[in-house]
Structures are given as structure tokens and as C-alpha cells.
Amino acid sequence: MAATEQAGTVAGTGEKGPVDVKRVREILDANNGARVRTWLNLCARCGLCAESCFFYLAHNRDPRLSPAYKFKKTLGEMYRRKGRVDRAFLERCHDILWGECTTCKRCSMYCPFGIDIATLIAAARGVCYSQGIVPEGLARTLVNYRETGNQMGMSVEDFIETCEWMAEETGDEIRGVTIPVDKAGAAYMYTMNPREPMFYPQDLGMLAQILTVAGEDWTVPSTGWDCTNLPMFAGDRPLAGKVVKAMYDKALELGVGKILLTECGHAYRSAAFEGPYLAGIPDGKPPVEIVHSVRLFYEYLRDGRIRIDPAKKLKEPATYQDPCNVSRNGGLWEEGRKIMAYLTEDFRDMTPNREHNHCCGGGGGYIPMGPEFKGRRMASGRVKADQIRETGARIVVTPCHNCFDQINDLNKEYELGVRVLSIKEIICEAMIVPEEFLPEQEEEGAE
Amino acid sequence: MYRKIVFCADLYASSDYAFAAALDLAEESGAELVVLHVLESRHRYSGQVITEDGETWATEEVFDKLKKKLREYYLSRMEKEDPRKFRVEVRAGVPWMEILRFARREKVDLIVMGPYTMEDPDRFAETDHPHLGPNAQKVTLRAHCPVSITTSPKQRLAAKADEQSGPGS
Numbered sequence: 001m002a003a004t005e006q007a008g009t010v011a012g013t014g015e016k017g018p019v020d021v022k023r024v025r026e027i028l029d030a031n032n033g034a035r036v037r038t039w040l041n042l043c044a045r046c047g048l049c050a051e052s053c054f055f056y057l058a059h060n061r062d063p064r065l066s067p068a069y070k071f072k073k074t075l076g077e078m079y080r081r082k083g084r085v086d087r088a089f090l091e092r093c094h095d096i097l098w099g100e101c102t103t104c105k106r107c108s109m110y111c112p113f114g115i116d117i118a119t120l121i122a123a124a125r126g127v128c129y130s131q132g133i134v135p136e137g138l139a140r141t142l143v144n145y146r147e148t149g150n151q152m153g154m155s156v157e158d159f160i161e162t163c164e165w166m167a168e169e170t171g172d173e174i175r176g177v178t179i180p181v182d183k184a185g186a187a188y189m190y191t192m193n194p195r196e197p198m199f200y201p202q203d204l205g206m207l208a209q210i211l212t213v214a215g216e217d218w219t220v221p222s223t224g225w226d227c228t229n230l231p232m233f234a235g236d237r238p239l240a241g242k243v244v245k246a247m248y249d250k251a252l253e254l255g256v257g258k259i260l261l262t263e264c265g266h267a268y269r270s271a272a273f274e275g276p277y278l279a280g281i282p283d284g285k286p287p288v289e290i291v292h293s294v295r296l297f298y299e300y301l302r303d304g305r306i307r308i309d310p311a312k313k314l315k316e317p318a319t320y321q322d323p324c325n326v327s328r329n330g331g332l333w334e335e336g337r338k339i340m341a342y343l344t345e346d347f348r349d350m351t352p353n354r355e356h357n358h359c360c361g362g363g364g365g366y367i368p369m370g371p372e373f374k375g376r377r378m379a380s381g382r383v384k385a386d387q388i389r390e391t392g393a394r395i396v397v398t399p400c401h402n403c404f405d406q407i408n409d410l411n412k413e414y415e416l417g418v419r420v421l422s423i424k425e426i427i428c429e430a431m432i433v434p435e436e437f438l439p440e441q442e443e444e445g446a447e
Numbered sequence: 448m449y450r451k452i453v454f455c456a457d458l459y460a461s462s463d464y465a466f467a468a469a470l471d472l473a474e475e476s477g478a479e480l481v482v483l484h485v486l487e488s489r490h491r492y493s494g495q496v497i498t499e500d501g502e503t504w505a506t507e508e509v510f511d512k513l514k515k516k517l518r519e520y521y522l523s524r525m526e527k528e529d530p531r532k533f534r535v536e537v538r539a540g541v542p543w544m545e546i547l548r549f550a551r552r553e554k555v556d557l558i559v560m561g562p563y564t565m566e567d568p569d570r571f572a573e574t575d576h577p578h579l580g581p582n583a584q585k586v587t588l589r590a591h592c593p594v595s596i597t598t599s600p601k602q603r604l605a606a607k608a609d610e611q612s613g614p615g616s
Contacts, residue, residue: 140504152494165551169589195492199540201548370495371502401492408490 019090023130025083031123032079039115040076043068049107049117054358054383055100067107067117070096075124087131094133097125099376102364103233104324109355122235129235137370138234145239149246150226151368152194162197163220166205174209174437182254183219188291189256190220191227191247191271193264193401206428207262210297213437214305218260224250227261229270229278233365237278244275251288258289260296263399263422265323265363268292268330294326294399297423298335301342308342312430317346319393321384321407322357323400333357340397343426348391360384360398362406378413381406385414396420449478451553455546455560455586456484456517462561463524465597469559470525471605478556479532482521483549484513485542496539505539513537543585550590558586558594559604 050056050066059065074093078085103118111117128134144153163179170177180186190211196203204220211218224246231240251259261267270278272290281287300306320340327333333354340347350357361381366373384407388396396407396418407420454469456462466482473480486496486505496505503509518535525533538545550558562583579596587594595604 137504161552162548165548193492195494199488199493200491200544202544368494370504374502405490405493 019085019087019131021083021085024078024085024127027123027127027130028078028083031126036075036120036123039113039120040071040079042113043072043115044113046112049111049115052107052110054104054106054361055380058380058382065100067101067111070101071117071120071124075120075127078124078127087133090128090131090133093124094128094135097121097128098135098138098365098369099373102324102359102361102366104359104363105329106324106356106359109328122232125233125235126237127235134234134236135365135369135373137368137372138230138365141230141368142234142236142239145226145231145243149223149243150194151228151230152198154194154198156222159197159225160222162201163204166201166208169202170205170209172439174212174433175439176437177205177208177212179204179208180219182222185255186219187217187257188219188260188296189251189254189258189288190218190260190262191225191267192220192262193228193267194226195401196262203262203422203424206424207293209428210300210306210424210431213431213433214300219254219256221247221250221254224248227259227267227271228264229266229275230365230368232270232274232278233266240270241275241278241280244270245279247271248275248279248287256288258291259286261290261292263293263401263424265325265330265400265402267325269325273329292326292330292332292399293423294332294335294339297427298339301339306427307432308427308430309432313342314344314395314426314430315346316394317348317392318344318395318397319348319350319388319391320353321350321360321388321396321398321400321403322354323398323403324357324359324363326399327357328355336399339423343397343423343430344395348393350387350391358383358387360403360406360410362402362409367402367405374409377406378409381410382414385410385416388416388418389414394418397423397426399423449473449476449556451479451481451555452476452557452559453481453483453546453550453553453555455542455558455582456482456521457542457561457582458484459561461598464600464602465559465561465595466521466524467600468595468597468602468604469557471603472557472559473532475605477532479534481553481555482517482533482535483546484517484535484537485545486510486513486537486539487542488540491541494539510537510539543582543589546582546586547589550592555592557592558590559597560586560594562596562598 045068049068053065053067056065063069074096101121103121105118108116141151144151160181163181167177167179227247229240229243231243261271272286276284276286320336322333322336361377361384366377398404404420411418452469452473454466469480486498489495489497489502494505495502498509514535514537560583562579583596
């Protein structure tokens with residue numbers, strides 16, 4: 001499908017009329033601080049960012065896919081034209097901004113001037129969004145966020161029922177499992193990706209098992225439980241702020257100690273780093289401490305609150321996919337590897353790895369953008385597929401749902417022959433369950 | 448005895464046996480018969496589903512189109528043209544999970560299903576040689592109510608149907 005056919009999918013009004021230049025200028029002016037001005041003027045076109053970008057590497061080093069080209073051709077051009085842009089231009093931008101960048105921030109590490117290209121791309125996405133130009137898959141989720149506070153449009157009743165169901169289910173495996181809803185003063189408020197309760201509630205069940213065995217004091221909130229933030233990737237900053245604020249407000253209302261995030265990459269970026277700014281918090285700090293599952297699981301293993309049965313460690317060669325927003329942008333790359341040391345016998349790191357690891361190609365809103373973008377997602381994912389294949393691993397562990405989805409797709413596309421696992425499912429399989437948590441045996445012949 | 452029976456339509460012709468068995472039992476016991484199909488998600492966290500038209504979003508339009516087709520298909524296999532105790536439901540997600548969720552929510556008394564699964568299309572040709580797919584396995588192990596996996600026309604659930612079939616059937 002041609003790029004311009006993909007573009008023009010709309011959010012909000014669905015209008016296809018002329019560009020509202022006044023609105024475009026307002027957004028450009030709002031972003032026109034010293035930082036963005038400096039970055040736009042500072043780029044020396046040295047090309048060092050190009051080699052860092054997996055889109056560039058996957059497409060025969062096409063210079064049009066170098067990060068510098070991408071921000072120059074979009075936001076740079078918007079400023080150069082002083083906002084006087086037409087719809088055809090914005091639709092070409094749409095193709096670059098969403099189809100050729102996952103805002104993984106790897107290029108920023110390699111830019112000698114430290115230009116944060118992802119931030120420039122995000123600003124340009126905001127301009128396109130303001131004119132109703134955004135990938136359809138993202139637009140769909142925005143409606144759900146507005147109406148229900150979560151990207152899947154799940155009602156409070158359905159969510160609570162799912163929690164009750166999973167408490168029942170897991171009670172058969174771990175004695176005493178509960179999933180407390182809205183418990184005031186809990187140490188942790190667990191927030192999740194709505195795809196968990198909606199499509200794979202076992203995920204919540206597994207988390208409940210781990211927290212129960214670890215003796216944790218925790219709760220799930222009846223609202224504000226969606227820690228994802230796709231409006232952040234769609235360019236809808238006001239909605240992105242509302243989404244993250246709903247989570248912060250609920251944590252403050254319940255008086256919990258910390259907010260615990262599920263194994264999701266961009267949720268960490270949103271809640272811990274970008275969210276405070278999106279929500280208008282002046283000091284840029286979340287009002288409640290944010291803890292990613294990777295950190296908490298590592299602490300449980302380190303402190304012996306969760307112990308692994310050595311006989312149940314993964315025997316097959318396994319590798320670890322660093323989600324960009326957990327490792328590079330979240331700083332948890334060593335914790336991920338320490339967890340792997342507890343859970344695997346034959347760990348094989350990818351090259352490059354840790355904060356230098358390549359994006360899988362599913363981030364930045366790419367996975368929810370849907371089938372229309374799948375061809376390009378598979379093509380650019382070749383870099384990740386090659387990285388995985390070179391490890392010889394049969395298992396890929398990743399604490400991110402978008403990485404999980406993307407690597408499953410790459411597995412089929414490139415016939416990698418791997419299984420993709422989350423950390424919590426390996427812990428659940430391998431942890432030593434103390435006697436007090438073993439399920440009660442049903443008496444034989446009991447009525 | 449049974450107030451609500453759910454038949455899980457896997458879209459394989461072989462599950463017609465399971466449907467016939469569920470229908471017999473529903474008619475005999477005066478139970479409501481629900482035909483449930485789960486559009487399988489691409490991966491376990493995916494909001495996109497696999498349909499006969501390819502990968503797509505799980506929208507109301509997709510649900511309604513499939514519901515209409517399933518209703519026509521199964522009504523054509525029923526003697527009563529407009530049974531009041533019959534409905535078709537479509538969900539999206541991981542099939543075994545959605546079947547269990549539906550059964551729990553709707554307080555279903557019995558789940559009837561065929562043995563196969565869409566998860567493993569390479570084994571599609573093997574439907575002449577029944578094997579138990581992962582959805583049937585997981586539903587059987589985890590459901591709160593009895594589950595009947597029906598693989599042949601000889602396997603009937605209603606006592607009356609057994610009598611009609613005669614001894615040894």
C-alpha cells in the first residue's frame with residue numbers, strides 16, 4: 001500500500017479539509033523553546049545517527065531513513081515553512097513519523113550533540129494529530145481512553161470480574177491468592193496493560209501468585225489501572241496527560257506506597273519519565289514512586305523473597321530482549337540480566353545489548369498501528385531477527401508486550417524457531433512454593 | 448438438569464457432530480443453547496484477530512458479520528426455524544480463555560466442543576484423525592462445569608437421541 005494511502009486515517013473529527021495553519025503555528029510556537037531551536041540548528045549532518053537506526057540498517061542504508069533526515073523533513077520543514085503546510089505534506093510526514101521511527105531514542109545516544117530526535121519526532125506527530133492525521137490503529141485506542149480510561153475500552157465491572165476470576169483460578173495453584181481491589185494504604189498499586197485483563201488475564205493471575213508468595217502488600221485500582229499511554233505516541237498530549245494523571249490520582253487517593261508497572265516498556269517511559277510533564281507536574285517527578293516489574297522481580301530474587309528451584313531453570317539457550325523503554329530509556333538493563341542469571345542455565349546475550357540494543361521494531365505505537373503497517377514492521381524487524389538468530393537462543397525473554405508481539409511475528413516471518421516468554425511466567429513455573437502456599441489437597445471421596 | 452449449554456464453534460465441519468449432540472441435549476432438557484465462537488487474536492496480547500478475510504481489528508462490524516453467518520449456518524441445521532432458546536455470541540482473544548470467561552460469566556452448565564483448534568493450521572488436514580487441540584485441553588482442565596468433547600456422530604449427549612440411535616450406537 002502506498003504511503004499516502006495509509007496516511008490520512010483520522011482521529012477525532014475525521015475532517016479532511018484544509019490544514020488549520022493557525023493551530024499548526026500554535027503547536028510549533030509552544031514547542032519553540034531553546035532546546036528544540038538549538039537541536040534543529042545544531043545538527044551538523046554528520047551522519048553518525050544513521051548507523052544507529054534499525055530502519056536505516058534494515059533498508060540497505062537508505063539515507064532517507066537516517067534519523068537526521070527524518071526530523072529535518074518533518075518538524076524542521078514545518079518550522080522552515082512557519083507552519084504554512086498543506087495536507088499532502090502532512091500525509092508525507094505521517095509516513096515518516098509513524099512508519100519510519102519508533103522513537104526508540106537509540107540515535108540520541110550516538111548523536112555527538114545529544115540531539116533528542118525522538119522528542120522532535122514526537123512534536124511533529126503532535127502537529128499531524130492536530131490535523132486529524134494519525135494511524136487508524138492508534139486513533140481507535142484514543143476513543144477508548146477517552147470513554148473508559150483504558151485503551152481496550154474495558155468497563156470497571158468487567159475489570160473487577162476478571163480480577164475475581166483470576167483470584168479463583170490461581171487459588172487452585174497457590175493457596176491464599178487474592179487480588180485486592182482499591183485497598184487503601186497498600187505498599188504497591190499494580191497497574192497493567194489492558195491487553196492483559198482483556199485478552200490474557202492469566203498474566204494478572206501469574207502476577208498475583210508471585211506477589212502472594214513474596215508476601216507483598218498490594219492492590220489493583222478499580223480505575224487508573226491502565227499504565228499504557230498510546231496518546232503519547234499518537235501526538236495527543238492533552239489526552240496523554242489525562243491518562244497518566246488518572247493513574248497518579250488513584251495512587252494518591254488510595255495512599256499507596258508505590259505504583260508497580262507490569263512488564264510493559266512504554267508504560268515505564270510514560271509513568272516514570274514523560275508522564276509528569278504530560279500531566280503538568282512542574283518538577284517533572286511522579287507524585288508516587290514508579291517501580292517497574294523488572295526491578296521488583298530482581299529485588300525479590302536478590303532478597304530471597306522468591307526462590308528459584310535450580311532444577312526448574314530454563315535449560316534451553318535463552319536470550320533477553322531489552323525493551324527500549326525499560327533498558328535504554330529506563331536504566332534497568334543490568335536488573336534484566338541478573339534476573340536471567342536466576343532463571344536460565346544457558347544465557348546468550350544479543351549483540352549489541354543493554355542500552356545499545358536495537359529496538360525490536362514494535363515500539364513507539366507501531367504494534368497497535370495494526371495490520372496496515374505489518375509489512376513494514378516485518379521488514380524493519382530484520383535487524384532484530386538477525387540479532388536473535390545469531391545468539392542461537394531457543395527462548396527469547398522480554399518484559400514488554402509490544403516486544404512480545406513483535407518477536408512472535410518475527411519468529412514466523414524469519415522462521416527463528418524460538419519461544420517468547422515473559423519474566424513472570426518463567427518465575428511462576430520455576431519458583432519454590434513454600435508449604436504454606438501449596439494448594440490444599442482435596443480428600444479422596446469427598447462429596 | 449441443564450439450563451444453559453454452550454457449544455463452541457471452531458469453524459471446522461467436524462464440530463457439527465458436537466453441535467448436533469449439544470442441540471439434542473438442549474432440546475431434551477429445555478436448556479438455552481448458545482453458539483460461541485472466539486475470533487483468535489494474532490498473539491496473546493493482540494487486539495487484532497484472524498478472520499477468513501485476513502488479519503483485522505476486532506470491531507463490532509466483524510462480530511456482527513460473523514454472528515449473522517453462524518446464525519444462518521446453525522439454524523439451517525435445526526428443525527425449529529426460530530428457536531427462542533438459541534443465540535450466537537462472538538468474542539475475540541485467546542479461545543480457551545474466552546470460552547472459560549464466557550462460561551463463568553453466564554453460569555453455563557455444560558460446554559460442548561469439538562477437539563480442534565485454529566492455533567495450528569498445519570494440522571488442519573488431520574481432522575480425519577482426531578487429536579485434542581490446546582483449546583480443548585485447557586477448557587477441559589480449567590472449566591468450572593462439565594465439558595464434553597464430541598468427535599463423532601456416535602457420541603450423543605441426550606438420552607432420547609441414544610434411544611433413537613438404537614443399541615450399540
